[in-house]
Amino acid sequence: EKAVKAKMAESEPPPPKGLNWIWRIRAWWVRYPRGLTKEEAHKLALRLYLSGVNFALTEGHRQMLAISPEDYEASVEATRNFVEACHKFGIKVVHHATACFTTEEFIKAHPDWTQRDARTGEICFFPHYGGVWLICLNNPDFRRAYFERMLDFLKRTGCDGIMVDEVEWLPDWFSCGCKFCREKFKRETGLELPTGEDSPVWGNFKDPVWRQFLLFRMRSGGDFYADLKRQVLDKLGRPMAYLGCLAGATGTWGPRWGMSEEQFLRSHNIAFYEAEASGRPFSYFYAWQRHFAEIKYYRGAGRSFGVPVLVLFYPLTFDEARFCWALGVTCGAHIWAYRDPAESGLFDWEMEHEDLFVKPEEVADVALLFSARTRDTYRGYNDEFYVLEWVGWAEALGEANVQFSAVLDRDVERGLDPREFPLLIAPNAACLSEAEIAALRRYVEGGGTFLSTFDFSRYDETGGEREDFALADLVGARYGGEVSGEFAVEGSPLGARLDTYRGPLCIVRPLDGAEVLSWAVDKRGKRFPFVVRHRLGRGASVYIAGKVGLQGCFRGAQRGRPYPRRDHAAAKFLADLTKALVKGRETVKVEGGEGEVLVVVYKQPERGRYVVHLLNVAASRLEPGERVPEESRPVYKRLSGRAVVTLPEPVSHARLVSCDFEGEVPLRAEGRRVEIPLESLRMWAAAIADVGR
Ligand SMILES: [Zn+2]
The missing domain is CATH 3.40.50.880 (Class I glutamine amidotransferase (GATase) domain)
Incomplete structure (x- = not known):
């Protein structure tokens, strides 16, 4: 602990300016009990600091309303202790709360607050996650109580942000048809939402009422978040990180559950992707392409709204966690560690090289x-x-x-x-x-x-x-x-x-x-x-x-x-056609390593340099019918040859750095071209190229 204090005194972090810290996130969720004391909080925060975590999500305190007054007070006190301890180490704390998930007991006490099946008027119940009951996000009484409670919690605990989870409509696309939703739907669209199971509207995409209802559900989620920002976060007088949870935008489950990242980003300042393993049990290594495509969408949304991207993978082993980290940063995202980073050392290298990961801008034609x-x-x-x-x-x-x-x-x-x-x-x-x-x-x-x-x-x-x-x-x-x-x-x-x-x-x-x-x-x-x-x-x-x-x-x-x-x-046809269409006008190009290495090029204009990420995926393609290994251990083939990256501007120096080796490998840089010998690559590396002649 003495060494830590000395180190902190040596490099006193600059005072936080607004929300700049959301561009350096290394996140982990931290479960702590309601009785957490100041001493325990201090130990917990020290452990986080040593493992490189600078963004701690609270865990175990998600219910804001379905909780007794005594338990709520204990949650506030424990969280305040946790926040104060974390702040001493420069760690931000983001409160992870649920919006619409609740308990049967709470539903019984508030039958008017529930999501209801628009066909039958029945109370909605979602059998997954052990079975949850659902509150309607458009219910005015719920909103009043929730916003008031959240404001109180954030004022008293000093949290630096919130992740409001479960802003969704479940168990299916017939929710919600409560009287408040019906009124809001009519007010916004001029249309009447039908009742009865026999209505030809349900599930009929040829019917404009149905399509408007689907859009209404997604918009209502966005409205809930936007109102929460106005009525809670904006009243705190301090900058707050703000995110929700989405487990797949390039699928159809998101809209089916009434969720849309573009609605969320009306008010959020972090785009979050939960790379769910249960709903979509893809191997992260053998199906890296699918996750790459998904994260590229969030990158695009982040670019459009000017916010960073955060990804949570669910790796089964530390080896897989390291690959997920590399895949995430290669896609330009920040990582929320699932497995304990203190044990895995996941953030050790990133912590020492954090400037590499700040505000990477995609370079693309x-x-x-x-x-x-x-x-x-x-x-x-x-x-x-x-x-x-x-x-x-x-x-x-x-x-x-x-x-x-x-x-x-x-x-x-x-x-x-x-x-x-x-x-x-x-x-x-x-x-x-x-x-x-x-x-x-x-x-x-x-x-x-x-x-x-x-x-x-x-x-x-x-x-x-x-x-x-x-x-x-x-x-x-x-x-x-x-x-x-x-x-x-x-x-x-x-x-x-x-x-x-x-x-x-x-x-x-x-x-x-x-x-x-x-x-x-x-x-x-x-x-x-x-x-x-x-x-x-x-x-x-x-x-x-x-x-x-x-x-x-x-x-x-x-x-x-x-x-x-x-x-x-x-x-290959798609890639060849694309290359042919952009030929002669491209400012950035990667040659060599195709099929073996994923290469993504970024610029950091404030630092006057390019950062090129390289991820070794050569062993990820198997023969059709070959069994995908059950154990989650990525395999890194030894590579040879080189990748040549042509950048938009001439570069003066280039070097390769990696969590896989010490020091740096100098690279040949000539004009706009940088040569990267692939034999240097094990799992992941970044080529840093400084602009200049
Ligand atoms: Zn409703």
């Missing part, structure tokens, strides 16, 4: 639109309709080390600059607003290259179907129906090859002046335009009539199960 509007209202909640097409693209680009940023509907609406992103890819972005439509046309006319697929622009922003593509001029064709099956592909658009396409296909009639770059031919020899190119203004647009992302997407490998068959040719 390619923007990949994630259309939450399409996810939320298009056709139905089936992953194959939209999200897996997007995931397939994100995975394919990641595996080929093509640098890209995910962008949101709102980024497109505001207008993307072709000089920043010369290529914009919008995989099956079906549901577009009028503002997005106008902005996309401007982007192409202004010199951007645009790529879209399948049902692009064929629905309005609320999921209402249009008769034709709203952007037929970008598609270069008119819509004429849909077929599905297996097709031979004729022609290699811009040199990208795909022999067979399997899946749904839009039948399109090319416009005058549009070129058909390749054809899909069915078993009877009937030919359909497959890839169409159309020039518009100073730019060009390429349209693929099928969902090759869906065809090539990796659906994840599960522990102890056979490794799935994967259409690598489809994934």
